[in-house]
Amino acid sequence: MNPEAAASAAQAAAEAAANSAAAAQDAAIAAQGYAFEAADAADIAADVVHVASGGVIDPFVFRLSIFVMAIFVGYYVVWSVTPALHTPLMSVTNAISSVIVVGALLAVGVSGTAAAGDGASWWATAFGFIALVLASVNIFGGFMVTQRMLAMYKKKERP
Numbered sequence: 001m002n003p004e005a006a007a008s009a010a011q012a013a014a015e016a017a018a019n020s021a022a023a024a025q026d027a028a029i030a031a032q033g034y035a036f037e038a039a040d041a042a043d044i045a046a047d048v049v050h051v052a053s054g055g056v057i058d059p060f061v062f063r064l065s066i067f068v069m070a071i072f073v074g075y076y077v078v079w080s081v082t083p084a085l086h087t088p089l090m091s092v093t094n095a096i097s098s099v100i101v102v103g104a105l106l107a108v109g110v111s112g113t114a115a116a117g118d119g120a121s122w123w124a125t126a127f128g129f130i131a132l133v134l135a136s137v138n139i140f141g142g143f144m145v146t147q148r149m150l151a152m153y154k155k156k157e158r159p
Contacts (some may be wrong), residue, residue, distance in 0.1 A: 020085065023082045024088070027077075027082070027085065029083055030076075034073045037073075038069050042066055043066070088100070094142040099133060104129070104131035104132035104135060105128070107128030107130065108125055109131065110124070
C-alpha cells in the first residue's frame, strides 16, 4: 500500500470515528432528553394519582407505572443507537449487569441473617439467585458478542 493510499485510509477512518463520536453524542443527548421527559411524566403521574385517589397512593401502582415508563425510555434509547455503537453499548450493559450481580449476591447472602419467622427471607434468596443466574448469563453472553464483533475488525493473516 502506497503512502497516499494509507493516508487517505487513515483520514477516512478518522472521519468515520468522528462521525461515530458525533452519533454517540447525539444518542446520549437524546437519551438524556428521554430521561428528563420520563421524570417529568413520573412527576405528573404522581400528582394526578395523588389528586385522583384523595391523597392515598398505592405504592405498587406507583412503582409499576415508573417501571412501565422505564421500559418505554429504554426501548427508544436502545433503538436510536447506530450499529457502530453496539460494542460500547454492550460494554455498558456488562457493567450494569455486574452491579446487578453484586446486588443479587447481597440478596442471597443477607437473607440468611433475617429473622427466622420471616417469610420474606426465602423470597429474597430465590429472587436473588434468579437475578444472579440471569445477570451472569447476560455478562458472559455480552462478552462473547463483543469479542466476536471485535474479531470482525481484525486483519486476516495469510498462511
